[in-house]
Amino acid sequence: MANRILPFITLVFFSTLFSMVIGDDGVAISKQYPLVVSTWPFKEAVRAAWRAVDGGHSAVDAVVEGCSACEELRCDGTVGPGGSPDENGETTIDALIMNGVTMEVGAVAAMRFVKDGIRAAKLVMQHTKHTLLVGEKASAFAISMGLPGPSNLSSSDSIRKWSKWKENNCQPNFWKDVVPLDSCGPYHAKASMDVKEGGCSTRNLMGVAEPRSSLVGPHNHDTISMAVIDKVS
Numbered sequence: 001m002a003n004r005i006l007p008f009i010t011l012v013f014f015s016t017l018f019s020m021v022i023g024d025d026g027v028a029i030s031k032q033y034p035l036v037v038s039t040w041p042f043k044e045a046v047r048a049a050w051r052a053v054d055g056g057h058s059a060v061d062a063v064v065e066g067c068s069a070c071e072e073l074r075c076d077g078t079v080g081p082g083g084s085p086d087e088n089g090e091t092t093i094d095a096l097i098m099n100g101v102t103m104e105v106g107a108v109a110a111m112r113f114v115k116d117g118i119r120a121a122k123l124v125m126q127h128t129k130h131t132l133l134v135g136e137k138a139s140a141f142a143i144s145m146g147l148p149g150p151s152n153l154s155s156s157d158s159i160r161k162w163s164k165w166k167e168n169n170c171q172p173n174f175w176k177d178v179v180p181l182d183s184c185g186p187y188h189a190k191a192s193m194d195v196k197e198g199g200c201s202t203r204n205l206m207g208v209a210e211p212r213s214s215l216v217g218p219h220n221h222d223t224i225s226m227a228v229i230d231k232v233s
C-alpha cells in the first residue's frame with residue numbers, strides 16, 4: 001500500500017477544520033475507507049461529510065459539506081454566521097482547506113458579509129493562485145464567484161454575547177502586556193523595564209516564552225477540524 005497521508009485544513013471563524021486526504025491511485029478500495037474524522041462531537045457535520053464521500057464525492061468536497069453543516073448549525077456557538085463577535089460586535093468568518101493530494105491550500109480570514117467560509121476557501125484554492133484572502137477583499141471575491149451576500153452575519157445571540165462582554169468590562173479578551181488590563185480599551189503597550197537604549201530587550205532575548213496551557217479542550221482549541229480520506233489504493 002502506497003499511502004500518501006497529507007493534511008487538509010479548514011478554519012471556520014475562530015476555528016480550524018483540519019482535514020486529511022489519503023491519495024487515490026485508483027485501484028482497490030479498502031473496506032476501511034472512506035473515513036471521516038472530526039474534532040468534538042459534531043455528528044451532523046460528520047454525517048454530512050460521510051454522505052458526500054460515501055456518495056462518491058471527493059474528500060475535498062466531503063470536507064466542504066461537513067464544515068458547511070457546522071457553519072449552518074453554528075457548532076458550539078462559534079462557527080459560521082451569527083457566531084462569536086469580534087470586539088466591535090461583528091461576526092466575521094475564517095476558513096481554510098487543503099487538498100492533501102495536490103497540497104493546494106485556500107483560505108479566507110476576517111471575511112465580512114458572506115456566510116459560507118469553507119465554500120469561499122475552496123474557491124480561493126480552486127480559482128486563484130493565492131492562498132489567503134482577507135476582509136472585504138475576501139467578501140468581494142466570494143460574491144463575485146457566486147456565493148450569496150452581502151448578508152448580515154450578526155444574530156441575536158452574537159449581539160447578546162457582545163453586550164454581555166461589554167458589560168463585563170470587555171473581559172475576557174485576547175490582549176496581553178497592555179494597559180488597561182481589566183477594562184475596555186483603547187489599549188496601550190505596557191511600559192516595560194525591558195526596553196533598553198537602542199530598543200533591544202535583553203530580558204526577552206534571554207527569557208523563556210510564556211507557557212501556554214498544556215490542556216487542550218473545546219475552549220482553547222480550534223472549533224472544528226475535519227479529516228476525510230476518500231479511498232486508498
Ligand SMILES: *[C@@H]1O[C@H](CO)[C@@H](O)[C@H](O)[C@H]1NC(C)=O
Nearest residue numbers: 152153154155156157158159
Ligand atoms: C444585523 O442583525 C442583527 C441581529 O439580528 C441586528 O441587531 C442588526 O441591526 C442587523 N444589522 C443590520 C445592518 O441590519
